Amino acid sequence: MEKEKIFVSEEEEGVRLDVFVAEAFEEYSRSYIQKLIKDKMVTVNGKEEKSKYLVKVGDEIEMNIPPAEELDVVAQNIPLDIVYEDNDLLVINKPKSMVVHPAPGNYEGTLVNALLYHCKGQLSSINGVIRPGIVHRIDKDTTGLLVVAKNDHSHRSLAAQLKEHTIxxxxxxxxxxxxxxxxxxxxxxxxxxxxxxxxxxxxxxxxxxxxxxxxxxxxxxxxxxxxxxxxxxxxxxxxxxxxxxxxxxxxxxxxxxxxxxxxxxxxxxxxTLGFIHPTTGAYMEFDAPLPxxxxxxxxxxxxxxxxxxxx
Known part of the structure; x- marks a missing residue:
């Protein structure tokens, strides 16, 4: 069980607990944070609170992150337009009409299904079984670039860059x-x-x-x-x-x-998509031509x- 601890600053007072935690840990989806709160895996000053709790200055928020579940979304041999790939990440040029990750009632034909096949399951476990490797998303009918993490180290580095607005x-x-x-x-x-x-x-x-x-x-x-x-x-x-x-x-x-x-x-x-490579520390920038x-x-x-x- 991994533990994370954060404190509420003056500027952050009055924000909902689920929003505060989701903004502090952008590698996790807000729905995942809400599930952790509901499952009593998040405490405020040692006490359980609901998602709607409004945080106060000095509150100590502790989050217990359970081990990642085994990935059970099916791998599918769907062609991918791979702009760049190494041992840490991939940059994908997503086509129109492709959904990024599975959702209830729609577990096939997504980018995640294709990635599981291509990467043979070697994707970051952050975000669990539905969104392995997915650091950020683009809408179904939006085309273009997104970066995918192959391991948790890369995922955390890229998520931190997203949070700091440096991507x-x-x-x-x-x-x-x-x-x-x-x-x-x-x-x-x-x-x-x-x-x-x-x-x-x-x-x-x-x-x-x-x-x-x-x-x-x-x-x-x-x-x-x-x-x-x-x-x-x-x-x-x-x-x-x-x-x-x-x-x-x-x-x-x-x-x-x-x-x-x-x-x-x-x-x-x-x-255009640019970021600091999680392992090499070099800035990389990619460009996808208009469809x-x-x-x-x-x-x-x-x-x-x-x-x-x-x-």
Whole structure:
């Protein structure tokens, strides 16, 4: 049984216990932390508390982490676009429509299933049987780069870099509407939507979230942009762009249903990924070219814009 101990600072007072612990240990999912709290594996000043407990300055939080379960998600021979691989990690260029990890009722066909086959089970055990090796995620219909840890040392190192916001993550996207600013910073807290619990939203007591955007090309009705994550909240880019009233093209959850281009989900691509290698200490950066559908869409929009301008 592994034990972790942390103390609450003045700035962190008033945060829910599950949120506080999840932010302190970003290598673990919030649902996993909530399960540990429910299973009485987390104490506050030696006492058991519920997830909704609001932490106070000086509270001593102790977390007991049980040994990792045997991985029992099935390995499947699914082709992977591997950009880089060594004994510690892999960098994968994920295609559209691929879910990153299994979920109840959907235990096959995911990136994790493919990784278990390719790595012969040699993945970090952090996050348990459902998310072995998964340090961070991208949505099903988002394409592009993500890093996978092959061992716990690499996982903890990469998770620490995520927490410290030192990992470079740049996305390319097409938004609805013409964004007038050349560059902007969206600094707006994100949390669970107060009404629709399946969505995220900008809310007053949400988690700190910052996205830097830069316009790469303007069209009459759309903008081609780069979005760089400073933080990494769930659906952050999608929520922030919707918040400034320029939702992603094709995003029918945070934008409007748009069948004009026959799209499958939001037009979002994780293009650049950079981090410090957990073992060598060297900075590594990778770039994934835009997928074919994205380039084709840009060509269609450019042609459409040219026709509009000539009318």
């Amino acid at each position: 470079t993550r740049k996305y390319h996207a097409i938004t609805m509407g013409n964004i007038k600013e050349n560059a902007a910073v969206i600094d707006a807290p994100i949390g669970r939507h107060p009404v629709d619990r399946l969505k995220q939203a900008v809310i007053q007591d949400g988690r700190h979230a910052v996205t830097h955007i830069k316009v790469l090309e303007r069209f009459i009705d759309y903008s081609y942009i780069e979005a760089q994550l400073e933080t990494g909240r769930t659906h952050q880019i999608r929520v922030h762009l919707s918040y400034i009233r320029h939702p992603l093209l094709g995003d029918d959850i945070y934008g409007t249903k748009n069948s004009k281009f026959n799209l499958q989900g939001q037009v979002l691509h994780a293009k 074919a559908y994205f380039n084709k869409l840009l060509d269609v929009i450019r042609l459409k814009t040219k026709k509009q301008e000539n009318q």
